[in-house]
Amino acid sequence: MLQFIRDRAQGWIAWVIVGFIIIPFALWGLNEYVGGSSEIAAAEVNGQNVSQRQLQESYYRQRQRLQEMFGGKLPEELFSETAMKQQLLQQLIEDELLLQSSFSSKMRIGDQQLGAVIRSIDAFQENSQFSNELYERVLRTQGMQPASFEYKVRRDLLLQQYRIGVEGSEFTTDVEVKLISELNRQQRQVEYITVPVSDFTKAVSVSDDELNSYYSANQSRYSTPDMVKVNYLELKQDNLASEIAIEESLLKERYESQVINYKTPEERRARHILITDDDDAKARQDAEALLAKIKAGESFETLAKELSQDPGSASQGGDLGFFGLGLMDKAFEDAAYQLTIGELSPVVKSEFGYHIIKLEEIRGGETKSFADVRLEILAEVQQERAEQRFYDQAEILANITYEQPDTLQAAAEQLNLVIKVSPMFAQNGGQGIAKNAKFSQAAFSEDVLQRGNNSEVIELSKTHFVVLRIEEHQPAGVKPLEMVKSSIHKVLLKDKAEASAREYASTLLQKINEGEKAQELAQQENLKWRETTIKRDEKEMDQMLAAAIFKMSHPTSGESTRQLLQISNGDQVIVSLNVVESIDSSNGTIDEKAQKALQKGYAIASYGSVVGSLRSEADIKINQ
Template sequence: MLQKLRDKTSGWIVTVILGLLMIPFLFVIDSSYLGGVGAQNVAKVAAPPTWWRSAPSWWPMSFLWQHHEISVQDFRTRFEQVRQQTREQQGEDFDPRAFESTENKLAVLDKMIDDQVVRLAGEQSGIVISDSTVRDTIASIPAFLGADGKFSQDQYRMRLATGNPPRTPAQFEAEVREGMQLQVVPSALLSSGFITQAEAERLMALLYETRDAELAVLPPVPADTAEVTDAQIKQWFDTHAKDFRQPETVSLEYVEINAATLPPATAADEATLRKRFADEKARFATPETRLASHILIAADGNDPAALKAAEAKATRIAAEAKAPGADFAALAKANSDDTGSKSAGGDLGWVERGAMVKPFEDALFAMKTGEISGPVKTEFGFHVLQLREQKGGQERSFEDVRDQLAAEQLKADSENAFSDLSGRLVDQVYKNPTSLEGPAAALKLPVQTVGPFTRATASGIAANPAVLRAAFSDVLVQDGTVSDPITIAPNHNVMIRVTDHSPEQALPLEKARDQVIAAIRADRTRQASAKAADAVLAKLNAGQTLQALAASENLQVQAMPGLQRGQPVPTPEINRALFAAQAPTEGKPSYGKVDLQGRYVVYAVTKVTPPDQSKFTEEQKQQVIQGVGQMHGDEDAKALTKALRKRYKVQIEEGNL
């Protein structure tokens, strides 16, 4: 029977039928198997194959496209880096809740997508970073240089092993290679931007021109006191409703714990101080350091034969180094595999405990001055050691440091008392997280209140940025729970609870009436000031001068010769206006006005002086040419990335952010 079934289901007709049946599945198959983002990724960037660059994104075989994913882990790592940078920039103003917004996450992801787009473009263009280029780049990183300023293999491995996170040389080299590959195309475009000599000269003529001007500050217009009708009030209120809102307010109760106001701690007795001295004896000793040299015979730890040969060579060199009259430095230059110290005769400089791997350190600090030891096996191979000199290691007596110990113990006891009281308050609050009265009473601490206040009117303890953020946070406002301890200063914190909250809301006209009247009158005053400035400008354009109008218009005229573009002189606003004005023609100044918070300044540009191009040095010209060229190159790089994103297929899974 099986043979009959096999005969019936074989042949080219059945093959064609099965092929036709498979086609619909290509359209309905779950994208997570073929072209989807995937559960462990936040985004995917795919480029059509090089043999069909115009392949449409809806092509059923798009899973064959070349692609890169951005994993959740990679995204979180980058996001944390940006978080730390932002925290350092903003200081106390940094708001961790606001930073976690979807907009911020998408902005970070967008930059990561751009990187992957550039990476794909480089790969499809055949850009390859050679091993020698990666090695040369790593060898130039200052953190991996030895005492002689040259690359040290030991330093390199130690830095990677103790980094955050720890990395192997292979992992680090892959990171460097990827980073360099990402920079090839943008760097090439950045360096390819250029401007012509004529364009540079025109730009320098604009940048370095100076202008002579006269400024006249108009006298203040009398404040408007005219009647404001109900109709005017209603019209202004209706058209400026967003200006008349009652800001969000909160009221707080809080318990404050400050080590400075707690009862002083009791001075420690003699036994406590002596125990502290015994426990921390090493702190009162000068660190022992040793001036060492070594000869490294590198070996592959996975090859027993290579290990045996390296050990034999190290044993032979150790014997030669111990021979009378032997020159250790010459032996190191001739035999050591440590490129960082080889040229210096194996010199490692002064070595402290913890600076070297443990077998190396144990052997070195067991040696006597002038002794040669080895071979010592480490993960790098076999070392022959020479101890040239040692210093430090002296200890101070208890009597010498007793006063210091007493002061430190008193401070520690005070901090412990603060920490203990803070911990007990937290424990009490956790029993009833919606009240401060009970926990405060149990610890005999006062409950204080503050508010209502807005974000702009907070004072006292509420003005602290951390307290202010917590006070207006959704958690405390909506749940009415007590906050976690908020640090005000070292050994000084508070726990707060929102007792009353009023959301931002529109003010009714009855409450906003006085504000509306003040706004209408301020607007009238501004209009009157602008009208007065326009009247002066009309007279100037009719042929009069600022100097001639000074007396009749009560103007304060000031000459400002030789003003430079982009300088905050006399103010940034006035400087921009002066250099945006048309140049004077046929001896006729160019006039204009500037609004300085409701008070106007009328200006006259009387002269434009172009720079003397012959006085520019070649270095100045090249700086302008290179600076503008790099700007053009940067714009080209951004334009290329934008164009590539249109050609590539970008998928984002916001739910994984």
């Protein structure tokens, strides 16, 4: 399991970093994250709450991902906040069910496993080695504590472990694999005539009545949402900090009073050999024997490669890399931190088994000079003073924009701020600052949109406040016919051309069914005819056509199966399926590709069945 997690850490854990660190604390801050709340839960699962905070966090994370996919702006016709939240709530309920099942099955993620995953994350590494100082700094800059981050990583590892356990229990038989392999290798010999839709485009026309009728019947396709442009004032703590001058003597005084904080954390690099056995006494005896061999001169690294039972480090000669305090099993850590470089530990027992530890290197532990940390102290003091100034100005901003609700000018002059203007955006967001859901929702609130007042101070983050008011409002409506007439004309022309092509192709199919030869008929009608054999992974044929051919029923009694099909560009294709054959190129061996595909399908089905069973037996209450 440890090796499995390590192998995958750079992919999904990288996502965990972004999701766990940036989203929750940008929205709620640390106190709300770790503290309790009296809010109504979004759902209850067997008495355990799924909080509104969890739902909002998932929503903003998903919304951010979608915005990135669509270049910053979500297509209005595809985005529904309500539908997305419902879907995400179901996923959170599923996660809670799986966690509860994991706990009841006594599944756990040990400290050493958690530490190995965290140490493997690129964001926490310097020179390809884990840095405890960098780890704490990355979390600290986002207002996050190691304990809360490690809790969420441990939680996701447990969910991952549960899924692996369920899916890993599935297997396939040779008979099943053989059947799937035969289907995969199946080939189909066909002949077909293509009737191009382009041949009918010039022969059809669209009247004004048809345009008007289509427009009237499909106005929902051409609707436009409420759109607004807003003026806004923006207050950022970071902007204030850079303007604050700090006396040099104060910086030196801060350094001297907090010099202990500028001592770099000590990190140690060690090798270990792990010995485990169901018989505890035998495991200890084996470890003691190994220790004696090492003391007698045998290579620690070689013995680790041959005998260590830690799959994550054995191939590296037992090398664990650098680690700091709090990441290893307590007994292991205590022993490692008592060693000098090159020294061997006695046999150490941890919750994972018996270890022999050799200390290779120590780094850190030095005190940085004032010159080294001056800029850090300056930024720290500036931020402290900026924080007070920020909240003082935020209070002034709130008071003035409330007392003068029809203008931002007075607050802008008092605070020396520039009134900014957004582009037009809808309620589900837009470009720039309008990507922020709090910003866009405030713009469409009744007090701002309908009454024309300034908004309240909007807390986009703990250090970023805005107040906005409407500059321009375009109510929801339907695009005028003249604006969409051209696109409607193209749609109707295409529909009519396809209908004409289909009608013509149907008459040809009837002639073939009555006995005419497809090739001769194609020549008479000046159409393209082709005979070919296709495979399931056909690349040269239109994919829609190839997929449809493999859904056609087998020929019977020497009679071809015929069908009229439409491909992706609207062309009509008359297909005659003549022969279906399976090519056995396995030479009696198991098709590993087919086996993996089948096993994966079984695994997904098994996992879905487990989730369904947990849902059916659970007491789930959703608070609308």
